[in-house]
Amino acid sequence: MLRFFIRRLIGLVLVMAGVSVITFALAQLVPVDPAANALGQNAREEQIAAYRAELGLDRPVVEQYLRYVGRLLQGDLGNSIRTRRPVADDLRDYLPATIELSLAALLVSLFLGVPLGMLASMRRNGAVDAGARLFALVGGSMPIFYVGLLVLGLFYRQLRWFPGPGRLDATLNAPATVTGMFTFDALISANWPILQNSLAHLILPAATLGYFSTAVLLRMTRSAMLEVLSQDYVRTAKAKGLSGQVVIWGHVLKNALPPVLTTIGITFGSLLSGAVLTETIFNWPGLGRYATTSVTTLDFPAVMGVTLVAAIVYPTVNTLVDIAYRFVDPRVRVE
């Protein structure tokens, strides 16, 4: 187990090094001078030159990169050109909103996708199966930004069932920061009005973001269940008179779980990409919207910070999935 962790850690460091090189190279491609861009059109030449020197942009590229890595190793992601704050501080503010949204979306897809997939497999080729497959096909093919616009238009502007964009009503103050996730912070401080309001704000974006992953999980659960259902040991279990419930929960689901777990891992990675579009539509102040604004304003220190943080997520989730495998399938030895 220790060797497994060390190997994964080395892998993660290599990935991070590669990611930092790529994002740094990207920043060099930008045809616009970030210093001039940040100071606006009225800035004088000397001011721009001074700001360039302050940002270290007048040094050779390799030196700039090495300095960047040196600062990274001390946890310093540099300063945002746009907000003029340390990128690490910005990320600390924006990241919890994205984690909250992604976790909520993952919950939606777990509670919808897995049971629907199970049901579809048990009623193969029936009406439920057909409905579930259509739901999954649409979910996997529909542009997420249209779903977002549609639910916002329908359930907020038209029907007024849910509050509008943002994480809280404008009249309310954010709960005391512990995790930065409003629902969680409100819960632990027993602040019920805030909890209720933040949950209400969370539902539409989480459902939007979760639809795609629900579709993916539904399909994966269905096909994994079907595969196990056709195995000899399932037939034996049925033949020896075990009830349908026992066979499904004790034999089939347990054996169908590993591929589903893998899918959950992959899905979590894709949630971050989906968050970019969802956050833009729902005005959700998370990493995705921070990334969009940073790219638009060519604020590359911020973009590099976002990509670095985002690139940690996928390998980390994958490692967690591999560990979870051990518990689900004792045959798997994590090496």
Added chain:
Amino acid sequence: MAIRTTASARTKFFRGLRKDPTMLGGLTLLIIFTLLALFAPVLSPVDPIKQNIQASLTAPGPDFLLGTDKLGRDILSRILFGARISLFVGLAVVAGAGAFGALVGVVAGYMRGWADEVLMRVTDIFFAFPSLILAMAIAGALGPSLRNALIAVAVVSWPVYARLIRGQVLVLREQEFVQAARAIGVSDRGIILRHLLPNTLAPFLVQASFDMGAVILSVAGLSFIGFGAQPPTPEWGVMISEGRNYITTQWWLTAVPAGAILLLVAAFNLIGDGLRDLLDPRMRQ
């Protein structure tokens, strides 16, 4: 998983196709979209970017089958020309990313050793990026345009092919027919081109089919947030972005392009499903 193009295999393929309604549905949709895209200049009632303010926001009806947008542009014409863009986008990205990824995969799998190690670690790096964030950063750095969005999506799309083809090649290279080819002195290039690559075609096509849909969605998403095609290009993501304020009042501005994306992406997903089932004997019932 060798593809043998004997007559019997081909007959079996078409017989399987007839029995598989999903694949048939996907292919039919794709053929319709392809024909619409090819004949867009003939089929379009008017120029897709021609404004007609008097007809602004006309609902679908006899004059404008799919209605008009706020500048009075005919949505049907824009959808038809948009089909050209989306199909081209999918093909260009999948061809480029697929070819590059396959090359990396085949070299890694065939050479093994340090080349494999280095190439796969590089692939891991690109895998770790959330695709849309990297694509956005690339499109931002190069400047927002449809061409740059294509480059951006291609850069995030190739690793999946590299991993897929490498896995296939690792298995194939140990098989007897490859060993035999090597024994009679076929060059490495010959083995790769004539024996390895053709045999990875089947899983490649399944992946490419799913990817076509994913690429079309990504590019539309990039265009929607302003990093892809720019107005007045009749690109479907741009159309949804332009119509976003009318979603509850003039629904056709967004619903029509969204429906077009949905149908085209679903077509590729259905074809991918069908191909996978056809090539995986366990799924054949």
